[in-house]
Amino acid sequence: xxxxxxxxxxSEGYVFNFEHFDVIEPSSNAPANFDTQKPYxxxxxxxxxMFSVMQSLNxxxxxxxxxxxxxxxxxxSIISLLFGYRLxxxxxxxxxxxxxxxxLSFAWIIPFISVRTYAFxxxxxxxxxxxxxxxxxxxxYYFTSFLGGLAGxxxxxxxxxxxxxxxxxILFTLVxxxxxxxxxxxxxxxxSLFLSLWxxxxxxxxxxxxxxxxxxxxxxxxxxAVNTSGxxxxxxxALVLGPPLGFFVLFGFLRxxxxxxxxxxxxxxxxxxxxFFQNQFHQLVIAFPFIVITGSHGWSNFIEKxxxxxxxxxxxxxxxxxxxxxANSILLIWISxxxxxxxxxxxxxxxxxxxxxxxxxxxxPSYDFFExxxxxxxGKSFQVKYISNSxxxxxxxxxxxxxxSDSLPAYVLFLGENDLKQKVKLVSQILPxxxxxxIFKSGFTERQIRKILRQPTSGSVIVYKNNYFY
Numbered sequence: 250x251x252x253x254x255x256x257x258x259x260s261e262g263y264v265f266n267f268e269h270f271d272v273i274e275p276s277s278n279a280p281a282n283f284d285t286q287k288p289y290x291x292x293x294x295x296x297x298x299m300f301s302v303m304q305s306l307n308x309x310x311x312x313x314x315x316x317x318x319x320x321x322x323x324x325x326s327i328i329s330l331l332f333g334y335r336l337x338x339x340x341x342x343x344x345x346x347x348x349x350x351x352x353l354s355f356a357w358i359i360p361f362i363s364v365r366t367y368a369f370x371x372x373x374x375x376x377x378x379x380x381x382x383x384x385x386x387x388x389x390y391y392f393t394s395f396l397g398g399l400a401g402x403x404x405x406x407x408x409x410x411x412x413x414x415x416x417x418x419i420l421f422t423l424v425x426x427x428x429x430x431x432x433x434x435x436x437x438x439x440x441s442l443f444l445s446l447w448x449x450x451x452x453x454x455x456x457x458x459x460x461x462x463x464x465x466x467x468x469x470x471x472x473x474a475v476n477t478s479g480x481x482x483x484x485x486x487a488l489v490l491g492p493p494l495g496f497f498v499l500f501g502f503l504r505x506x507x508x509x510x511x512x513x514x515x516x517x518x519x520x521x522x523x524x525f526f527q528n529q530f531h532q533l534v535i536a537f538p539f540i541v542i543t544g545s546h547g548w549s550n551f552i553e554k555x556x557x558x559x560x561x562x563x564x565x566x567x568x569x570x571x572x573x574x575x576a577n578s579i580l581l582i583w584i585s586x587x588x589x590x591x592x593x594x595x596x597x598x599x600x601x602x603x604x605x606x607x608x609x610x611x612x613x614p615s616y617d618f619f620e621x622x623x624x625x626x627x628g629k630s631f632q633v634k635y636i637s638n639s640x641x642x643x644x645x646x647x648x649x650x651x652x653x654s655d656s657l658p659a660y661v662l663f664l665g666e667n668d669l670k671q672k673v674k675l676v677s678q679i680l681p682x683x684x685x686x687x688i689f690k691s692g693f694t695e696r697q698i699r700k701i702l703r704q705p706t707s708g709s710v711i712v713y714k715n716n717y718f719y
Contacts, residue, residue, distance in 0.1 A: 398437020601627030
């Protein structure tokens, strides 16, 4: 809980494109050439409801609203941990369960991503809950299979890509000769998904089969283009769990009990899909908790009960555990406090304090780089004119000539410091009364990360004031 609170408080401003223009940012503030189609409508509608509740409680500050949103996501992450622990306990012994819980709790990427406004953060608790309910149903409780189906369908409603793992999981119920549970899981999934989509008016009651149409539209064939490099999956697993511990966990699949294969096999399939197919991230995040849960049991059993030659590798295994604790603790604090877009957020919060503002100009760092501006953080609505080439300059000039003085740009934001003098000179030909107002710089760690990742900007935002407007 403490780790997730740290991430929730300090990770403001990490990403924009999905967070602000698909879920948070109103479509009216998105640039004309930006796709504002909502890929996860159920998740989007839930956020809109949360914002409405906050408005009714007079919580209107963007900073406060986003902090609450991140805390809600962190809470759902804790639910994932609790049900993940229960599932791991049902699937094996205490030693493997504690190992799985440690990986899920302290792998830096999990607490960090868990507070972001990603759809899979709310989907993950429900699919883990669904697998746990289906697991305990194997003994005698038939109705828990139906409940598991309801939870699985809700997970798919939040994040359609969860259907890949969940439907394969349901099919494996037939492999272990449980036809009644197979039907209950399938029925519960369909009912839950249908009601979720119907509640947001995405499908009609008269067309129940449109549930499958919805899934097909979100999992279309374009997403299965082969990725010939195939490096993303192993790299993510290695960075999170530490080389070669991540591969040890995968190797642990070979030591699973037969009744645990139903959990592990769909995860391994998703992992392979995420590794060798173009659209990698979706399946990797779904597979990760199940790979950790089942793989931890398999590897723990292999180490503890293996033949004598296995004992020679125990020291390496425990050394990798030491790497995991040390590296993930450092990475968690480092990554959770990095905010690549913090200067831009601070700049928007600054200009949002202006009483009267209708338009701002944003000068992009290069012609081939486009970064939409999250107007949401300014706390008010205004137009944004993006400048990246001569055509944009001509369009701005025409806008100024055909609008009243009240509609003139109040500020000009220059993203990055590259060729700043030349860019100021060009814009000054149209807006000649500019003066430097504020400079918002990124931190040392952020600048170094941008160098490593070869980002096109320094992360700084220089705010110029249009004195003629005032």
